[in-house]
Amino acid sequence: MRVRTGVRVEGVVQGVGFRPFVHGLATTLGLAGLVGNDAGGVFIEVEGEDDAVDRFLRGLRAPPPLAVIERITTRPLPAEGGGGFAIVGSDAGGRRSALVSFDSATCPACLRELRDPADRRHGYPFVNCTDCGPRFTIVTDVPYDRPNTTMAGFAMCADCAAEYHDPADRRFHAQPVCCPACGPRLVLRDREGRERAGDPIEEARGLLRRGGIVAVKGVGGYHLAATAADRAAVAALRARKHREDKPFAVMAPDLPSVRLLADLEPAEEALLTSAARPIVLLRRRAGAPLAEAVAPGNRSIGVLLPYTPLHHLLVSEPLVMTSGNVSDEPIAYRDEDALARLRDIADAFLTHDRPIHVRTDDSVVRVFQGRELPVRRSRGYVPRPLPVPVGGPAVLACGAELKNTFCLAEGGRAFVSHHIGDLENYETLRAFREGVGHFERLFGIAPAVLAHDLHPEYLSTKYAVERAEERELPLIGVQHHHAHIAACLADNEHAGPVIGVAFDGTGYGADGTLWGGEFLLADLTGFQRAGHLRPVPLPGGATAIREPWRMAAAYGVPATLDVARRNAATWDQVVAVGRAGLGAPPTSSVGRLFDAVAAVLGVRDRINYEGQAAVELEQCADPAEGSAYPVRLDDAGDGGPSFVVPGAELVQAVVDDLLAGTPVPAIAGRFHNAVGDLVVAAAVRLREATGLTTVALSGGVFQNLLLLKRAVTGLEAAGFAVLVHHRVPPNDGGISLGQAAVAIARAATEPAGPAPR
The missing domain is CATH 3.30.420.360 (Nucleotidyltransferase; domain 5)
Structure with a gap:
C-alpha cells in the first residue's frame, strides 16, 4: 500500500549533513518526497510503499557522525503520487528550537584531500565538508544555511556549487564549502598589519623555527604559538604575555609526538582524537622534549592535536598554542583587535578573512577513573x-x-x-x-x-x-555552594537528596560570610548546611587570596617557621589584623586551607594565577604516600548532626611533621589523604543521621585528582554511591547549570524575589 508520512526530526540535525543523508536514504529506498530545514529542526515528507517507509524511519536512527537525534515524530499525510525526492528551501518561520552543531575537527576524508597534490584543495587551510569544520563559531542565525553564517560573503565558484548541489557528493549542502578559488584567503602579516611575501605557512613555520612568536587565527579566536622545545622562545612568550607561571598548552602534530611528551591512557587518547579535540591534561614524561617554562614545576602537561586544516599544515613539531591575549584579558578574535592587542607579543600574524562570530576558547579536560572530567567547557562541546x-x-x-x-x-x-x-x-x-x-x-x-x-x-x-x-x-x-551541588546533580541527571560536599576558594554564604568548605544535605530545591570547616580570618580580604602566606598566619603557625621569616616585614601586622577581625572576614574555605599548607611547606607564598598554591601543592605531593593525619568532627552544638571541622589541627600536624624533618612530598601527601578521609568521615556521620547513601562532590578543589581519588575510593569503600562531574566543570564554570536547575525546581514551589543590593 502506498502511504505518505510527515516526519519531524529534532536535535543536532542542521549543519551536519542530515538533509543529504535523508536524501540518500529516501532515494535508495525509491521513496518520493522532500526534506528541509526550519527553525525547529528538519521536516520530511516521504511517500512510497508502506514497508519502504518503515525501513526509512528505521534508517533515520543511524544518522551522520555529527548528528544527534533527540526526537522523531510522524504523522500521516494524504498520498500525492509523483516521484523524485528533493531538498527544498528552508523555512525560517515558527518557534526556534533547532540545535546548532559544535565546531568539529577536520575529518579523515578532508585530511586526505589536504595532503593530496592532485586534489584541487591540496594545501588549502579551509577544507571542510558535512562531517567537519566550523559550525557554532560562524553561525549568526538559524536555520543553519550559508546566508546565516560568516561564509555568506564568499560566493561559491562553479566547482564548489556543483559539489554543493550534487546528492552523491559529501559536500552536498555543506554550508561552509569553499576552495582556493572562492573561499577565505590565508595571509601572514607583520606587526604593522602589512602582508608579508611568500607562502604564509612556510614563512610562519620558518619564523617559529627561528624562535619567533606567531599569532594564529583559529576557529574561535587567536592563539599565540612558539616552538615548545625552544627555551628562549617560550621565555619570551611568557615575558611578553605577562604570564609568569600558569602552564601553556602544547599542540602536537600527531599521537606518536604526544607519546614523546606524556603517558597516555586509552580514555585520554580517545579524547585527544575526538571530534571535539580538547586540551587534555596528561602525565608529563620524564625528559620530554619541552622547555621547562612550558609548565614550570608541573608533573602534568596540557596537550591537544590539530583540529583545523591550518593547524595540520602549520604544526610539524610540538608548538606552544596558548590563548591570544595578555594575561587576564579575553581571547582576541576580531582581526583589528588582535593586531592592536597582540602586536607587542607576536612577531607576525597568520590570519585570514573568514570572520569569527563567537569568541570560543579551547576546552580543557582530564580523565578520572576512565571518564571525562571537564576543567573548561567551550570549543568542541558548546552549544550541545x-x-x-x-x-x-x-x-x-x-x-x-x-x-x-x-x-x-x-x-x-x-x-x-x-x-x-x-x-x-x-x-x-x-x-x-x-x-x-x-x-x-x-x-x-x-x-x-x-x-x-x-x-x-x-x-x-x-x-x-x-x-x-x-x-x-x-x-x-541561589547560594554558591548549593549551585555547585545542583550542578553535579544535573550533570548526573540526579534529583537528590544527597550529601553534598562543596570545596572551593570562596563563595558568598547564606549568613553573609565566605564559605568554601561545606557539607550540605541538598536536592534541587534547597539545602541544609550540615557541616563546615571552622572559619578563620582572611587577613586583608582578597589580598590573602593573592598571598597564601597570610593564610598560614591566620591559622596561627609559629613565627619561628620559615614562612614567617620570609614575610617578616608584615607578618606581625597580618597576625594582628586577623586577631582584630577588621579587614579580615571569616572564611570556611578549603581552598584557603590548601593555601596555608602550601605556604608552610615553602611551595608558594604568592600566586600569579587563581589556585596556583593548591595546584603546586598537589604537584609536589607524593602520590604513593599511604598515611594521613587524623581528622576530627566537632559537634556544632545545635543538638543535631551538624559539625565543625577544626582545620587548624591539620595545619598543626603539617607543622609538626615539617619540624620533625619529614620530607615535603610526604607531608603534602599526608595532608591530601587527610582531607580525603575528612570527606568520608563527614559522609558517614551524615548517613547515620539521615539515611542518605549518595554523595555529590563539587567545587574547584575537586579538580585536584589526588584528593578526588582518595575521597572517591574511601567513599565507595564505605558503601556510598558517588557523583562527580563529567559534562560540566566542578569549578565555577558549572555554577550556571546548577543555578538553572535550582531555579526550575524552585519555580513551582516558591515565589521569586529581589536580588540583594
Whole structure:
C-alpha cells in the first residue's frame, strides 16, 4: 500500500549533513518526497510503499557522525503520487528550537584531500565538508544555511556549487564549502598589519623555527604559538604575555609526538582524537622534549592535536598554542583587535578573512577513573545542550564572577555557554552580555526567570538585577555552594537528596560570610548546611587570596617557621589584623586551607594565577604516600548532626611533621589523604543521621585528582554511591547549570524575589 508520512526530526540535525543523508536514504529506498530545514529542526515528507517507509524511519536512527537525534515524530499525510525526492528551501518561520552543531575537527576524508597534490584543495587551510569544520563559531542565525553564517560573503565558484548541489557528493549542502578559488584567503602579516611575501605557512613555520612568536587565527579566536622545545622562545612568550607561571598548552602534530611528551591512557587518547579535540591534561614524561617554562614545576602537561586544516599544515613539531591575549584579558578574535592587542607579543600574524562570530576558547579536560572530567567547557562541546528537569519557566542563569558561563534553559534543555572568563574585566563583561543576546536569538528562548548568585557585588548578579528591573522579571537567588551541588546533580541527571560536599576558594554564604568548605544535605530545591570547616580570618580580604602566606598566619603557625621569616616585614601586622577581625572576614574555605599548607611547606607564598598554591601543592605531593593525619568532627552544638571541622589541627600536624624533618612530598601527601578521609568521615556521620547513601562532590578543589581519588575510593569503600562531574566543570564554570536547575525546581514551589543590593 502506498502511504505518505510527515516526519519531524529534532536535535543536532542542521549543519551536519542530515538533509543529504535523508536524501540518500529516501532515494535508495525509491521513496518520493522532500526534506528541509526550519527553525525547529528538519521536516520530511516521504511517500512510497508502506514497508519502504518503515525501513526509512528505521534508517533515520543511524544518522551522520555529527548528528544527534533527540526526537522523531510522524504523522500521516494524504498520498500525492509523483516521484523524485528533493531538498527544498528552508523555512525560517515558527518557534526556534533547532540545535546548532559544535565546531568539529577536520575529518579523515578532508585530511586526505589536504595532503593530496592532485586534489584541487591540496594545501588549502579551509577544507571542510558535512562531517567537519566550523559550525557554532560562524553561525549568526538559524536555520543553519550559508546566508546565516560568516561564509555568506564568499560566493561559491562553479566547482564548489556543483559539489554543493550534487546528492552523491559529501559536500552536498555543506554550508561552509569553499576552495582556493572562492573561499577565505590565508595571509601572514607583520606587526604593522602589512602582508608579508611568500607562502604564509612556510614563512610562519620558518619564523617559529627561528624562535619567533606567531599569532594564529583559529576557529574561535587567536592563539599565540612558539616552538615548545625552544627555551628562549617560550621565555619570551611568557615575558611578553605577562604570564609568569600558569602552564601553556602544547599542540602536537600527531599521537606518536604526544607519546614523546606524556603517558597516555586509552580514555585520554580517545579524547585527544575526538571530534571535539580538547586540551587534555596528561602525565608529563620524564625528559620530554619541552622547555621547562612550558609548565614550570608541573608533573602534568596540557596537550591537544590539530583540529583545523591550518593547524595540520602549520604544526610539524610540538608548538606552544596558548590563548591570544595578555594575561587576564579575553581571547582576541576580531582581526583589528588582535593586531592592536597582540602586536607587542607576536612577531607576525597568520590570519585570514573568514570572520569569527563567537569568541570560543579551547576546552580543557582530564580523565578520572576512565571518564571525562571537564576543567573548561567551550570549543568542541558548546552549544550541545544538557538535560535539566522538564517543566517550569524558561530560565537565564547568570553564573559566577570567575570562570563565568551563563545558562539558558527551557523544555528540559540547558544551553551552558562557552567559557566567558572573569567578569572583573570590562571586555569579558561585554562578551558576557553579547553572548547572552546571541544565545537567546539562536535558540529562541525568552527568559521568564533570572537566576543569580547571592553575592551582591558579582557583576553577574548586578546584570541579573538590572535586567529584571528593565523587563519586570522575577529573580531567584541561589547560594554558591548549593549551585555547585545542583550542578553535579544535573550533570548526573540526579534529583537528590544527597550529601553534598562543596570545596572551593570562596563563595558568598547564606549568613553573609565566605564559605568554601561545606557539607550540605541538598536536592534541587534547597539545602541544609550540615557541616563546615571552622572559619578563620582572611587577613586583608582578597589580598590573602593573592598571598597564601597570610593564610598560614591566620591559622596561627609559629613565627619561628620559615614562612614567617620570609614575610617578616608584615607578618606581625597580618597576625594582628586577623586577631582584630577588621579587614579580615571569616572564611570556611578549603581552598584557603590548601593555601596555608602550601605556604608552610615553602611551595608558594604568592600566586600569579587563581589556585596556583593548591595546584603546586598537589604537584609536589607524593602520590604513593599511604598515611594521613587524623581528622576530627566537632559537634556544632545545635543538638543535631551538624559539625565543625577544626582545620587548624591539620595545619598543626603539617607543622609538626615539617619540624620533625619529614620530607615535603610526604607531608603534602599526608595532608591530601587527610582531607580525603575528612570527606568520608563527614559522609558517614551524615548517613547515620539521615539515611542518605549518595554523595555529590563539587567545587574547584575537586579538580585536584589526588584528593578526588582518595575521597572517591574511601567513599565507595564505605558503601556510598558517588557523583562527580563529567559534562560540566566542578569549578565555577558549572555554577550556571546548577543555578538553572535550582531555579526550575524552585519555580513551582516558591515565589521569586529581589536580588540583594
